[in-house]
Amino acid sequence: MDDIRDRERFAALYDLHFPRVWAYVVARIGRQQAEEVVSDTFAVAWRRRSELPVEPLPWLLVVARNVLRDSRRGAARRVALAEELRVLAGRQAFAADIAGSVVERAALYEALASLSDGDREVLVLVAWAGLASGAAARVLGCSRAAFFMRLHRARRRFARALELGGADPTATERQAPPVQHQTTKEATR
Amino acid sequence: VSGRADPLRRLALARPDPDPDPERRGRVLTRALARPAIGAAPAIPRRRRQMRLAVLPAGVLAAAAVALLAAQLLQLAASGRESSPTASARSILLAAAVQAERAPAEAGRYWHVSARVAMLLPDGLDRTHHTFTDAPGQRWRLYPYQEDSWYASSASDRSVDLRQGDTVWPDCAAGLRGIDWWSRTLSVTQLQQLPADPARLHALLLDAVRGVVPGAPARGSEAEAQDVLSLAATLLDAPVAPDVRAAAYRVMASVPGTRSLGRVRDPLGRPGIGLAFSSPTGDARSYPWRRSEEVVIDPATGTLLATEDVAASSRDVRAGTPTYYRAVIAAGWTDQTPPTTPSQPCQLGG
Numbered sequence: 001m002d003d004i005r006d007r008e009r010f011a012a013l014y015d016l017h018f019p020r021v022w023a024y025v026v027a028r029i030g031r032q033q034a035e036e037v038v039s040d041t042f043a044v045a046w047r048r049r050s051e052l053p054v055e056p057l058p059w060l061l062v063v064a065r066n067v068l069r070d071s072r073r074g075a076a077r078r079v080a081l082a083e084e085l086r087v088l089a090g091r092q093a094f095a096a097d098i099a100g101s102v103v104e105r106a107a108l109y110e111a112l113a114s115l116s117d118g119d120r121e122v123l124v125l126v127a128w129a130g131l132a133s134g135a136a137a138r139v140l141g142c143s144r145a146a147f148f149m150r151l152h153r154a155r156r157r158f159a160r161a162l163e164l165g166g167a168d169p170t171a172t173e174r175q176a177p178p179v180q181h182q183t184t185k186e187a188t189r
Numbered sequence: 190v191s192g193r194a195d196p197l198r199r200l201a202l203a204r205p206d207p208d209p210d211p212e213r214r215g216r217v218l219t220r221a222l223a224r225p226a227i228g229a230a231p232a233i234p235r236r237r238r239q240m241r242l243a244v245l246p247a248g249v250l251a252a253a254a255v256a257l258l259a260a261q262l263l264q265l266a267a268s269g270r271e272s273s274p275t276a277s278a279r280s281i282l283l284a285a286a287v288q289a290e291r292a293p294a295e296a297g298r299y300w301h302v303s304a305r306v307a308m309l310l311p312d313g314l315d316r317t318h319h320t321f322t323d324a325p326g327q328r329w330r331l332y333p334y335q336e337d338s339w340y341a342s343s344a345s346d347r348s349v350d351l352r353q354g355d356t357v358w359p360d361c362a363a364g365l366r367g368i369d370w371w372s373r374t375l376s377v378t379q380l381q382q383l384p385a386d387p388a389r390l391h392a393l394l395l396d397a398v399r400g401v402v403p404g405a406p407a408r409g410s411e412a413e414a415q416d417v418l419s420l421a422a423t424l425l426d427a428p429v430a431p432d433v434r435a436a437a438y439r440v441m442a443s444v445p446g447t448r449s450l451g452r453v454r455d456p457l458g459r460p461g462i463g464l465a466f467s468s469p470t471g472d473a474r475s476y477p478w479r480r481s482e483e484v485v486i487d488p489a490t491g492t493l494l495a496t497e498d499v500a501a502s503s504r505d506v507r508a509g510t511p512t513y514y515r516a517v518i519a520a521g522w523t524d525q526t527p528p529t530t531p532s533q534p535c536q537l538g539g
Contacts, residue, residue, distance in 0.1 A: 007222065010218070010221075010222070011214075011218060014214070014217065014218060014221075015214075018207075018214075018217075019206055019207070022206075022207050023204050023205055023206075026205055031205075034207075035207075035213065035216075035217070038217065039216070039217040039220050039221060042217055042218070042221040043220060043221040045221070046221045046222055088205055104199070104203065105203045108196075108199060108200055108203045109203070111196075112200070123197065123200060124200075126197060126201075127197050127198075127200040127201040127204065128200070128201065128204045128205075130201075155196065155197055158196050158197075158200070159196045162196055
């Protein structure tokens with residue numbers, strides 16, 4: 001039976017890991033659907049709480065990955081991801097907003113959106129979920145060597161995409177939507 | 190500024206955080222902790238119980254078809270009397286269109302759908318929920334806490350057996366409005382303006398599946414046909430007029446790629462007529478198994494009972510293994526205000 005201490009421990013797990021799981025899911029499927037996928041992820045985690053490893057983040061990401069893979073909502077939504085990331089670049093909330101201007105974020109997200117889902121996943125597992133190579137390889141179900149190869153390639157393509165976007169800064173500005181506030185609804189979806 | 194810095198480091202500094210939302214924590218945790226009705230879940234009856242009708246000579250069938258009621262036509266179409274499952278699928282869909290057309294036009298304050306949704310692989314999430322959508326497109330879902338007791342109500346019961354305190358999930362908090370329509374959503378009003386002319390509806394569906402990304406490379410007619418089928422199927426339990434639902438069936442009949450599965454039982458064990466079509470494959474890395482999508486139609490009324498995803502082939506998953514289903518328990522208009530509504534009205538418009 002689920003006692004109160006179980007629930008408290010679970011809430012602490014949520015507080016600790018929600019932002020990273022969320023950022024990973026956003027990079028895969030976009031902000032619109034992220035909350036539900038993350039919620040499903042934690043629902044699985046609750047059901048399997050007796051199996052949770054000591055370091056649960058990679059495990060949670062594997063579950064999130066499975067939820068994403070198995071949910072049909074991904075198929076169509078993913079296509080609109082580029083648009084979503086553009087909108088996201090103009091939003092307010094960021095983990096570390098010291099260096100990032102809207103233009104910088106727009107350039108980064110633009111480049112990220114131009115990559116394949118696979119490249120994007122490798123990059124955000126490291127950059128946004130903060131996984132070390134061993135854990136990231138486990139999440140992806142590949143060897144560390146294979147992971148390094150994938151990361152190397154993804155990073156190269158990402159740098160190239162950044163260069164291309166940066167060649168014409170006005171293009172980035174043009175494509176970045178105006179800063180939107182939380183209550184602003186998206187007109188284009 | 191940071192042009193020279195490592196791109197990965199720049200990316201790490203630009204990690205997005207969710208918009209502040211004081212209610213999110215409660216929403217996610219309540220939904221996660223809600224007791225799943227594992228015990229009450231009906232065993233998934235596998236597979237294909239083919240009960241073929243007595244075989245009629247083709248000539249007799251053709252002559253008699255005119256006189257048959259649409260329901261009987263649908264039954265016959267499902268019996269696989271046609272030369273191929275493809276031809277049979279077409280007659281099933283056309284017969285279902287006739288059935289759907291006869292449904293009375295209804296109206297109400299909310300479009301209400303209760304459905305049991307399961308993601309069977311790999312984590313076995315399984316939930317019954319109620320979705321309410323009002324005309325402007327405000328939409329929310331209710332997850333009954335005591336799923337098992339609710340689930341005991343009969344499949345045809347349209348009453349809203351929900352209680353104060355059920356988990357409310359405002360879809361509009363995530364920017365969703367109305368009904369999923371490919372990569373965007375349509376409000377109920379927009380859905381009701383869809384054309385009842387199959388050719389015009391077909392053209393609209395094609396536009397929707399093509400227009401997702403401007404300038405994206407053409408994806409080939411086969412992939413587009415699959416997408417059109419998938420999208421047309423979403424109209425089968427959407428708040429559209431009976432003639433638009435009929436048009437959706439007719440579009441599905443006109444698009445190549447469907448095949449009949451004959452008489453089957455849906456995931457809740459209800460008898461129906463099954464149709465399969467290849468699902469849009471999407472990203473191969475995200476979907477390691479190829480899937481086919483199936484719909485189960487109620488032969489008596491031509492309404493949608495369930496949609497299912499079935500693994501077609503993979504190294505990891507046996508072909509025929511269901512990976513997802515959505516079984517519609519009830520879909521219709523209601524004037525009854527649900528016991529729990531979002532604490533704040535959704536921001537709509539635009």
